[in-house]
Amino acid sequence: xxxxxxxxxxxxxxxxxxxxxxxxxxxxxxxxxxxxxxxxxxxxxxxxxxxxxxxxxxxxxxxxxxxxxxxxxxxxxxxxxxxxxxxxxxxxxxxxxxxxxxxxxxxxxxxxxxxxxxxxxxxxxxxxxxxxxxxxxxxxxxxxxxxxxxxxxxxxxxxxxxxxxxxxxxxxxxxxxxxxxxxxxxxxxxxxxxxxxxxxxxxxxxxxxxxxxxxxxxxxxxxxxxxxxxxxxxxxxxxxxxxxxxxxxxxxxxxxxxxxxxxxxxxxxxxxxxxxxxxxxxxxxxxxxxxxxxxxxxxxxxxxxxxxxxxxxxxxxxxxxxxxxxxxxxx
Amino acid sequence: xxxxxxxxxxxxxxxxxxxxxxxxxxxxxxxxxxxxxxxxxxxxxxxxxxxxxxxxxxxxxxxxxxxxxxxxxxxxxxxxxxxxxxxxxxxxxxxxxxxxxxxxxxxxxxxxxxxxxxxxxxxxxxxxxxxxxxxxxxxxxxxxxxxxxxxxxxxxxxxxxxxxxxxxxxxxxxxxxxxxxxxxxxxxxxxxxxxxxxxxxxxxxxxxxxxxxxxxxxxxxxxxxxxxxxxxxxxxxxxxxxxxxxxxxxxxxxxxxxxxxxxxxxxxxxxxxxxxxxxxxxxxxxxxxxxxxxxxxxxxxxxxxxxxxxxxxxxxxxxxxxxxxxxxxxx
Numbered sequence: 041x042x043x044x045x046x047x048x049x050x051x052x053x054x055x056x057x058x059x060x061x062x063x064x065x066x067x068x069x070x071x072x073x074x075x076x077x078x079x080x081x082x083x084x085x086x087x088x089x090x091x092x093x094x095x096x097x098x099x100x101x102x103x104x105x106x107x108x109x110x111x112x113x114x115x116x117x118x119x120x121x122x123x124x125x126x127x128x129x130x131x132x133x134x135x136x137x138x139x140x141x142x143x144x145x146x147x148x149x150x151x152x153x154x155x156x157x158x159x160x161x162x163x164x165x166x167x168x169x170x171x172x173x174x175x176x177x178x179x180x181x182x183x184x185x186x187x188x189x190x191x192x193x194x195x196x197x198x199x200x201x202x203x204x205x206x207x208x209x210x211x212x213x214x215x216x217x218x219x220x221x222x223x224x225x226x227x228x229x230x231x232x233x234x235x236x237x238x239x240x241x242x243x244x245x246x247x248x249x250x251x252x253x254x255x256x257x258x259x260x261x262x263x264x265x266x267x268x269x270x271x272x273x274x275x276x277x278x279x280x281x282x283x284x285x286x287x288x289x290x291x292x293x294x295x296x297x298x299x300x301x302x303x304x305x306x307x308x309x310x311x312x313x314x315x316x317x318x319x320x321x322x323x324x325x326x327x328x329x330x331x332x333x334x335x336x337x338x339x340x341x342x343x344x345x346x347x348x349x350x351x352x353x354x355x356x357x358x359x360x361x362x363x364x365x366x367x368x369x370x371x
Numbered sequence: 372x373x374x375x376x377x378x379x380x381x382x383x384x385x386x387x388x389x390x391x392x393x394x395x396x397x398x399x400x401x402x403x404x405x406x407x408x409x410x411x412x413x414x415x416x417x418x419x420x421x422x423x424x425x426x427x428x429x430x431x432x433x434x435x436x437x438x439x440x441x442x443x444x445x446x447x448x449x450x451x452x453x454x455x456x457x458x459x460x461x462x463x464x465x466x467x468x469x470x471x472x473x474x475x476x477x478x479x480x481x482x483x484x485x486x487x488x489x490x491x492x493x494x495x496x497x498x499x500x501x502x503x504x505x506x507x508x509x510x511x512x513x514x515x516x517x518x519x520x521x522x523x524x525x526x527x528x529x530x531x532x533x534x535x536x537x538x539x540x541x542x543x544x545x546x547x548x549x550x551x552x553x554x555x556x557x558x559x560x561x562x563x564x565x566x567x568x569x570x571x572x573x574x575x576x577x578x579x580x581x582x583x584x585x586x587x588x589x590x591x592x593x594x595x596x597x598x599x600x601x602x603x604x605x606x607x608x609x610x611x612x613x614x615x616x617x618x619x620x621x622x623x624x625x626x627x628x629x630x631x632x633x634x635x636x637x638x639x640x641x642x643x644x645x646x647x648x649x650x651x652x653x654x655x656x657x658x659x660x661x662x663x664x665x666x667x668x669x670x671x672x673x674x675x676x677x678x679x680x681x682x683x684x685x686x687x688x689x690x691x692x693x694x695x696x697x698x699x700x701x702x
Contacts, residue, residue, distance in 0.1 A: 088438050097449050102428075107419050107686045114698055118428050122453035124699050299688050311691050352683045355438045357630050360642050367445055368455050 060223045065240065065249040068218035069134065069295065069345065072211045082184045083206025085353045086199055091174045093164035094120055096365025100157070100203060104132035106348060109299025110210060115307030116271075120165030127273050128307035131300045133348070134293055136208040138255035143289045143305050144276050145258060150204035155196060168196040173363050175199060180356030212296055212345025220342070228342045235339030238332055243324045253294040253343065261287045261305065264325035267318075271306035298341045312337050391554045396571065396580040399549035400465065400626065400676065403542045413515045414537025416684045417530055422505045424495035425451055427696025431488070431534060435463035437679060440630025441541060446638030447602075451496030458604050459638035462631045464679070465624055467539040469586035474620045474636050475607050476589060481535035486527060499527040504694050506530055511687030543627055543676025551673070559673045566670025569663055574655045584625040584674065592618045592636065595656035598649075602637035629672045643668050 061068075074080055086092065090099040103117040103125075104110050110133035112118075117125035127143055135141065141153035157163040158171050175181045176194040185191065189198045217236070219227035228236070239245065248254045258276055261267045267287065276285035289305050302308065303315040313333050320328045328336070392399075405411055417423065421430040434448040434456075435441050441464035443449075448456035458474055466472065472484035488494040489502050506512045507525040516522065520529045548567070550558035559567070570576065579585045589607055592598045598618065607616035620636050633639065634646040644664050651659045659667070 090436075090439075091444075095449065096445055097433075097443065105421075107684055108421075109688070112428065113422075113689065114427055114696060118426065118698055122699075301689065310689075310695055313691075347685050349682055351680055353438055354678050357440070358444065358632065358641075360644075364641055365445060367449055368453075 062221055062223065064221060065245040066217070066221065066253050067251045068221045069137075069211055069213050069215070069251055071213045072136070072209045074209055076188065076205065078184065079188045079202055079205045080209055081353070082181075082188055083202035083204070084350065085181075085184075085355055086175075086203050087206050088353050089355050091355075091358070091362075091365065092158050092166060092171045092199075094166045094170070094365065095164075095367035097367055098164050100132075100154070103129040103157070103163075106132075106210070109133060109296045109347075110135075111300045113301060115302050117163070119163040120161065123162050125162060127271070127305050128302070130292060131296060132207055133210050133212050133300075133345075134252050134255075134295050136211070137250075137252035138290065138293070139257070140290060143273065144278055145290050146279055150207050151197075151200045154200040154203040154207070158196075170363065171199065172196055174358075177362040178356050178358065210348045212347060215295065215343050215345035217339070217342040218345065228339075231335060232338045232342050235335035235337070236342075239336050239339055242320060242326055242328070242332075242336075244319070244336070247291045247323070248294050254291040255293045257291050258285075258288045259291050259323070261289055262322050265322045267304075267322055269304075269306045269308060271308075273305055275305075294340060295343050295345060296347075298344045312340060316340070393552055393554065395552060396576040397548070397552065397584050398582045399552045400468075400542055400544050400546070400582055402544045403467070403540045405540055407519070407536065409515065410519045410533055410536045411540055412537075412684070413512075413519055414533035414535070415681065416512075416515075416686055417506075417534050418537050419684050420686050422686075422689070422693075422696065423489050423497060423502045423530075425497045425501070425696065426495075426698035428698055429495050431463075431485070434460040434488070434494075437463075437541070440464060440627045440678075441466075442631045444632060446633050448494065450494040451492065454493050456493060458602070458636050459633070461623060462627060463538055464541050464543050464631075464676075465583050465586075465626050467542070468581075468583035469621065469624070470588070471621060474604065475610055476621050477610055481538050482528075482531045485531040485534040485538070489527075501694065502530065503527055505689075508693040509687050509689065541679045543678060546626065546674050546676035548670070548673040549676065559670075562666060563669045563673050566666035566668070567673075570667050570670055573651060573657055573659070573663075573667075575650070575667070578622045578654070579625050585622040586624045588622050589616075589619045590622050590654070592620055593653050596653045598635075598653055600635075600637045600639060602639075604636055606636075625671060626674050626676060627678075629675045643671060647671070 087100040090097050090102070092099065098120065103112045105112055110131040112129050114129070116127055117129045119125050130143065136150055139145070141147035141150060142156070147153040147156060155168065158166050159168055172194055182194060185194050185198045188202070191198060216227045247257060247259050250256045261275070274286050276288040277283065297312065301312070302310045303312070309315045309318060316333050316336050317328060320326045418431040421428050421433070423430065429451065434443045436443055441462035443460050445460070447458055448460045450456050461474065467481055470476070472478035472481060473487070478484040478487060486499065489497050490499055503525055513525060516525050516529045516533075519533070522529060547558045578588060578590050581587045592606070605617050607619040608614065628643065632643070633641040634643070640646045640649060647664050647667050648659060651657045
């Protein structure tokens, strides 16, 4: 026993000697500890289950596709009846690290967020009651929920809590930049490092900092120049009614930004280089040179982490008691 | 070496002694041998990639959802712009065992089938050329295709072939009924066995036989009674123009039928009991008693096999050269 401890200490000591963590405005991300595997598995099933939508066709994964960086790679999402969504679907990856959810922060946490799209007529087009009715009709779900939550009756709370618990596992550690942050000099190239130095020196880290490289403040989109868009979203002002909050949005994470195109709340920019250029002009009052944009973009691509890796979940089948989805208006 | 051979022989001998295969009109399914893992992995990515659709939202998996028995569990599918599809989406599970693809058999094999939905304006709404343009813009795909197919240039042939090769792996062995077929008396209950005996004696096995318990012939829907439906599909007659082929459809597989509701080419019946009742009346001229229907339904639920199990694939990201999806009509 003593021997093992000594060995463990000497390993961690030599790792620390090899790679001293750096003191930077960005911190590395760590894998999420899973404390309740059964809850996570339940949440994973629900995340992939299109029966939480009116049509039986749209699941959480439809717009937060875990094969595609936790986003749908569309300017705004496709909702029930092919409605055009009002705002770009933010990545679900590392979303537990954000100070609030949605672009305007109107949900305090992931559980509250998960309930939103289900009952949004523009998104999944369902109601919480109807979603609960579907899940409560399926014995395998009822059994899991009873076992995990020690409740007699299924409610929307267990459904959204399980989804949130699954989402908390969707972190993406070990990006090359994280390895560099932990002291591995070779994890990024000299060119990428120049990009990071620029990223700091021009002021990007004023908002894009911390573990999630964003996600921890609300900022006005368009400080030095107005952001020109047809998108009607007003940001936090939509909640507060305060003029000062117009176009104030949650700063998005830059982790996995290579995967989460198109960019900004209206999804108007597909190229990362363009997004960097627009941000520097509008938020920092600075026109970057082409080679500066190239370097910062190269740095941003070092933020792609290990994507969540798991077996495609199998969904318990509906049965004769399960309400039938309504994809099309009745004729 | 000799010892090992003897041991292997004695194991297979004792297994055979324990479980003699039965001589039945239905044969057990075996796992699909994978001969080219790289091709299957490529096909899996493409199967899950919504960039093969005009909208960037619909993938093969949207309507052949591998979390839900390889089907979408809707009467007919939701296509581009939320169009209502003309016919029920058949399961992709075990589809390699069918004599042809689509309800009317118009595709000879899975590769030909895979090309259909991509360019169907009612489904993925794209063209083969545009799909090839997307895939050919993504270096990781190009590299995989070059490595697997030894070609210089990506064409629709490699894309659909890889999808088909992945689909060939989607077999579902070891259903309880397969275990019974292989000699395990305890794999199904006495009640389920009565169901199977009825299934044979009333004549279901005339069409639902072989390894896929269907999928190996075309038959007229409505032999004794007309099938009443609003669905305009005419079956094989749509291809042949022959009046004799009206309402002739490929007999669907009954494997995993518990998961592939709703039933028939129009997806009009959600309850397996109702489907059994309709089939007996229309195809066999027989009104089954309620307890007969119960037994046959119980037997049918023994046909649920092991579902394909694999890691959710990660898709290589688009880049500045990748054509942008067009989910909504341009304004």
